[in-house]
Amino acid sequence: MVYSQAKVIAGGLAHIPIVISVFYFIMISFNIRALEYAEANKSIKPKSNVLGSKTEAKPLMAVKAETEDVKETEVKEEKAQAIKGISNKLEEIEKKAEDVKEKVKKKQKDKKKKKKKKI
Structure with missing residues (x-):
């Protein structure tokens, strides 16, 4: 069965959004995995074991304000x-x-x- 050029072009154009959506979902899945990997492998700062350390516990908002300043x-x-x-x-x-x-x-x-x- 022979198809005209118009039908072939229309069919190709109709499938472009489908192909784009497939690649979009693949990209999203890779990005989610990359973010999860980065969150899991964040370096955790070790707590220092200094004896007799006198540090004041500041509320989180005060620390944020100081860092912003x-x-x-x-x-x-x-x-x-x-x-x-x-x-x-x-x-x-x-x-x-x-x-x-x-x-x-x-x-x-x-x-x-x-x-x-x-x-």
């Missing part, structure tokens, strides 16, 4: 350093631009002087 200050410091670096580069570029501007002015004056001498 530390992260925020680190981010602020990084931003400040980046801004300082950019401002230094900007100053260097401005100095170079001024030097180039002065050189161009000198060259233009020299050209005017040469033209006046020729006349």
Whole structure:
């Protein structure tokens, strides 16, 4: 039995979503396994057995707040350093631009002087 080109193309297009869904489910199953493996193999920090250690038990919310504050200050410091670096580069570029501007002015004056001498 011979099929027309239109039927063959329509059949192929109809099967594309089916093939995509099969590969999608395969991908999901592999991702779930990878996540479970990662969770199972997380390294657990060993507790130190220091004698006479006097540490205060802080509530979890306080610890989270402290870590967030530390992260925020680190981010602020990084931003400040980046801004300082950019401002230094900007100053260097401005100095170079001024030097180039002065050189161009000198060259233009020299050209005017040469033209006046020729006349």
